[in-house]
Amino acid sequence: MRHPGTTRRRVLAVTGAAAAGVLAGCSDAGSESGARGSAPGAREAAARTEAALRDRTSAASRALVAQYDAVLAMHPTLRDRLAPLREQAAQHGTALAPGASSAPGAPGPSSPAPSVAPSSPSAISPVPADADEALKQLARAERRTSDAQLAALATAPPELARLLASVAASGAGHAYLLGGGA
Secondary structure (H helix, E strand, O other): OOOOOOOHHHHHHHHHHHHHHHHHHHHOOOHHHHHHOOOHHHHHHHHHHHHHHHHHHHHHHHHHHHHHHHHHHHOHHHHHHHHHHHHHHHHHHHHHOOOOOOOOOOOOOOOOOOOOOOOOHHHOOOOOOOHHHHHHHHHHHHHHHHHHHHHHHHHOOHHHHHHHHHHHHHHHHHHHHOOOOO
């Protein structure tokens, strides 16, 4: 079954971005020893920056889960198709949340709560009455979230960059499965 708009170029772009994130993480493996010599203030600033990035990307994933919930509420017949994708999106939000990192010195659970509530109505687009249109809208939301996570790779530390690349690739796959193409 052909998905309109899905091109090899889009698949290669997502795969390339994921590979770049992995390679960036691998090439920065020796930076930990350099971080020991830096000022504690710099480490704290880096931790705050990572926490803010995790906050933003996690909030985007939680908003996506809220969109899945809205579509499922409007179209319960899609539950079998959407439940696994929704569950993965929820896992992405959890993995990206501040405090989810197992790295030493990473921000812990004491990080501030996200400013966007997971089910904030303002973050949810109105769900079309037509199930096919609702799936297309959900695919666009997956693609937007995936694109935002790819953009965040540029400023993410290596461990988070690898996670963002994986989550973005998964989101692109979800968009494809939902029939959204590229």
